[in-house]
Amino acid sequence: MEGDFEELNARSVRNIINKGGTFLKSARSMEFKTIEGRKKAYEQLTKNNIDALVVIGGDGTFTGGVYFSQEFDLPIVGIPATIDNDISGTDFTLGYDTALNTVVDAIDKIRDTASSHNRLFFIEVMGRDAGDIALNSGIGAGAEEILIPEEEEGVERMLESLRKSKMSGKLSSIIVVAEGEKSGKNIFQLAEYVEEHLEGYDIRVSVLGHIQRGGRPSCFDRVLASKLGVGAVEALLDGDSKVMIGLSHQKVVRVPLTVAINGEAKYDKELRRVADITSV
Template sequence: MNTEIKKVAVLTSGGDSPGMNAAIRAVVRACAYHQLECVGVYRGLQGLIEGDFKQLDARSVKNLINRGGTFLKSARSKEFRTKEGRQKAYDALRKEKVDALVVIGGDGTFAGAIVFNEEHNFPVVGLPGTIDNDINGTDFTIGYDTALNTVVEAIDKIRDTANSHNRLFLVEVMGRDAGDIALNAGIGAGAEEILIPEQNLGRERLVSSLKRSKKSGKTSSIVVVAEGDQIGKNIFELAKYIEDHLQEYEVRVTVLGHIQRGGAPSCYDRVLASRLGVGAIDALLRGERDVMIGLVHNKVVSVPFTEAIKGTNVIDEELIRVADITSI
């Protein structure tokens, strides 16, 4: 055990995701279990710079595991991107006598942690909190499963209207750079087509596919579109193109937006967040730093930050094949 670690700070940064509260709870209670002090940092990296700390104990995080969002709040910080801002953050941690930091967020948060550790040699461990599931070194990120279930539930309801009116619905889901939500939710909800950033289907091929679906007897269709898909300038421009070339359907657009971030976390996300939160404190006590705690083949693992944010998102080709087969 690393006896140098006596006080740990925890914060959430970037976009919120369901399960962040469960992760905070696990970190705080793991600290209590190992008789470490724990402080929460409010408002993410900006709060870190401003020294917005609050002492937390096991009772401070009661009734949190079922709540969406993050009770510590989250905020992006332009100031933390500067050397001066990171120095202020380090000074605030030293003033509070914090020995290590746990950050819950995505690749931007981890990139900032790398620079912070390089400049100040300060122990930082990360937890992957993002609905996009676009972090390397973990099979799933905290919040992804809940977001998937939210999207599938919404598409199921939209399909009722599509069937009632013989309409084609374009449903935009989150995923600027990653198509995991669109692909998996599309398969789960039985979408006729799925458009993702990693695969450029092309507008002509999309229309041809929808025409085949119409000829095969389908009276309505659902097309799931990741927000980062490159077929059109945006989903409304794509809808106009389909209307001009496929007049058999009434075309409607639904943008699910931030509804995907909210809501009580699923059981899977609560358990995942709990395992990773405990894993973060275990890693710090082993003397690890500059790592993300992930889950690979149902085992908690430590992955260097540089590996976690390395490269572009790689989509599962088998899932694409399954989507093609099951959508005929």
């Protein structure tokens, strides 16, 4: 928007495939939320002979892209990149698999302490609207219970489950909590709540936070990024616009950006069932 352009070629990305974060330093823009701001952006793009736009991000990015593509005559394609995996029309978003491995690695470390000293750990992971990170990392780290935004009854079920394990003599446990969990309590309040209702537990809280957003990408994410990147350019070459490039059943697909934004959540109930069975 400020006219700060830099031309990149194949060599420019030569050494970034193993790096986290984004060297583009793209960030939210309040100005872009206004029609004046978007007009300013469009003028910069035309002035610099940009004939198509690839936007990389999640819900907010795509919503901006939809507005922009309705107001101006510029082809626009989206690539889903958010660690929460909360975009419709694609099985996976960029960064999600890497975040899962970071979370599981962190919980493995915490579990060393939990099992050494018979402690109950509440671990908050990312996921405001989707429990994908919590559910997968919870199964992957052998959590006793998992609280996710898609369910209301999590807290009472957890209490019941802890009561049972306590009776069977098990005093060390991991509870994975998505930040968007629906109890209305934050994770420290959740820990207190359990402390009040269950005696004998040595309870600790850990908020994993921003370590989930960085780190060397997993092989899966690197290959996914390569597939989606090729897919985005080819969509533009085909004259497509207003679509997101996604992965569905291992194939690259093109999905209208409006579907990506408005689509139903893809809560995987089968995965919840697996979690319930394996956490026994």
